[in-house]
Amino acid sequence: MRARVSIFIIWTAFAAIGAEADTIHLKNGRKILADQVRENGNHYQYEIGDDSYAIPKSLVDHVDAGGPPASVATAGIPKVADLPTFAPADSLANEGDLVGKIIKEGKVDPNALSTLDGKGNAELSATASFIAGKFEFEHGNINEARRYFEGALRFQPENSTILIYYAALLVRTGNAAQALPYTQRAVRAAPNSPDAYTMLGYAQFASDRTKDAIASWKHSLSLRPDATVQQFLAKAQREENTETDFAQRESTHFVLHYEGRQTSESLRAQILSALESDYDDLVRDLGTPPRDNILVTLYTEQAFFDVTRAPSWSGALNDGKLRIPISGVSSMTSELARVLKHELAHSFINQLSAGRCPPWLHEGIAQLLEPRNLGRDGRALAQLFKTQRNIPLNVLEGSFMRFYGTEAYVAYAESLAAVSYINDSYGMSDVQRILQLLSQGSSPEAALRATIHSDYGQLESDLAKYLADKYGN
Template sequence: MRRCGVAGNTVTSLSVQRKLFLPLVFLVTLAVISPAFANDPVLHNDYALKLLEQGEYEKGLEHFQRAFAFSPYDETLRKNLAEAYTYVGMRQMEQKLYDAAADSFDHARELFPEAPRYAVLRGIALHAVKRYEGAIHELERARSLGETSPELYYHLGRAYYDSDNLALALEMWEKGLELDPARAAIRELADKARRELALEGRMDKGYSSRFSLSYDTELKSLLAGEILDVLEAAYNRVGADLGYFPDARVQVLLYTKKDFKALTDSPDWSGGLYDGKIRIPLGGATGMTALLRNVLVHEYTHVVVFEMTKGNCPTWLNEGLAELEGRKEFNQPMAELGRVARRGGYVSFQLLERPFSTLSDKQVALAYQQSYALVNFMVGRYGWHKIQEILRLLGTGKPVADAIGVALADYGVDYSGVVQEWQGNMTREYGVPEHPSPE
């Protein structure tokens, strides 16, 4: 029997007043820990539960750690600590802090190395930061420990797919469908992989330090080398502008226009696509052109923006940056923007936050030109360092209005203020609009 310091209270077992961490269905009465009980694992455990109820997850984890340190052979404390790491990791995933989440799940796995769940979670987190080899290692570890769920095969397939192993990706997704044929998401990925395998089976490949290139056999190998050179140059230039250099090798696929349309179902005006891989309809091109350099740099910019923002980027900013970088290679005319600047009728930037595929064909050209013009203005007015800050803030999950407001606070402007300043600049350049803008 061990005597606690609270007057009249006796604790005979560490299992007294203790409940498993997840789900959070408990009531805890302790509000503070007296210094007299600083070495009591039960009180640290119960106080940790209280902190978790209050949303103070990191502090709660700290007290679970203390409780376990005082009684490292207690199985319930071990489980509570592992689940605390897991809960913190899930919160970090929600906040797009994927590296930190991977570390949290790793701590949980260290406590229960034979439990496949923690390896699955760590694999998902590593995949999110494009650490594909690590993700595959963790997910395959979970499989070796007996995990055979459709979720495992879904994520393992994605990791193989993104590491350019279509055959193994398809194999994993087919195993997932064997377990649950109704999983629409897995079936769609499997169907896509089959179509890609049929095309890539007749493709040649090329590699550089940062890129892997798959191209239709109609394309001359000499041009393939020039394409890789353009992309390597883009890696350095776009990286310098945006302050970010991706670690993972970027996959680039060049198709005939017919195959590109059949595979991606992109609108007719699309000159390329980034969906985790750069896909470009090239057909039988025989030489490098300024327009092709524009397209390659444009699509590579999407890679950098996606990684910096973790996909949380309004389309106008994403496309505006890609246009800005691509136009350094080939600056196409801006006829639609000039017409609208003189007559009025800009497309709302709130509308341009959504994919341009939702726009009418008449609006698309203006959408690209308007996005480029605003981003070009922002770079000139506020500097690249502010663009980088906006992208980093978007990467933490902030809405675009909040990201712009925080980054440009020292200029005293918010999202709408930036648009108004840009419109004022357009008016000075093109003259007073005949009709008011919808902005």
């Protein structure tokens, strides 16, 4: 019997690989490979894997049947890893008994939720909504998770587990200030919960209350040892030691930390003025700004350098704060102004994508908005794509901290090239739309397909042509 099952699985796999797909030929010469295409009024509806998309007929030249299935062609590409997020260990008493009733075929069953709500039991309804929210949260569907968690809190507003998860969602989406009161309520409701104190520490640290975060994490560790919490505690203690002598200055959208003995009032004023101007520019270019004031730390003991292409600098400290080394700088320069705008752009991108933007898109948008162009790098990059020696975009979904020297330089250049192509061909509105889809839980490729109708393979092909046309290779 086991042999028959194995043969069936192998046969099924080969059948899937051999299945035919349809190809949409666009009038601009591009192609879209889809599992299935059908007409729907003035649009062609096409499917790739579990996702469905539409494209106006006016853009299509013709459709051919046949070819390898698109879902197989893109299978196995690693997805962008979520930023490290806090996963509470706490659960609700009757959670396990209800999961199977609420989560069916990999989705939340709204009918099951309605049935449970109809029983008139507040605890049962809270648990059901919490299970749905937890499922969506763990699958990156932030908007749905938020709706379910808020529903659960309406039934049990002082349930520590629900409060902890809701606070974790708020911190993850860049709303640490909003998360603080929920974490404080969680601690009051469950004073012996290490998860509650851990989450309180995260919210405090992200809100620039480093000293309070240190105390919270120490208390959490006294209740339960945890290697991750220990690492964050060590980081907070290092930062607290660094910033002990820092003074503070505020503007409309920024809280600026600086070491008063070594930075002039004139430079601080120039930096805040530049940031406020950049803020207005980025609101115009990207739309929704960060909800909370943005924390900026000036490091006066570290010589100024271009942090925007330093993976070890930006990647290791990606927690929503702007950190700028300024030793040796006495007044605003064009390079410092560019660095400030680049780093501020990351805060906007993080907010718009709910922390789900892949590094290549993050860095590409930030560079474009500095503004930076490919310049002399364009010709060399065109040659890399022509000879297929470029770094694949799916590889650039991972942290840039793995890259060094020339490889890091190429990673940033490719990121800028990809975003420049999207912006030049489709406009900044489609860049915004990609970020919005990411915030709703779409994978990077799914977001690209839904906006510019390209997967990574097609985008790289289009990018190669774009570079060749623009830079003569």
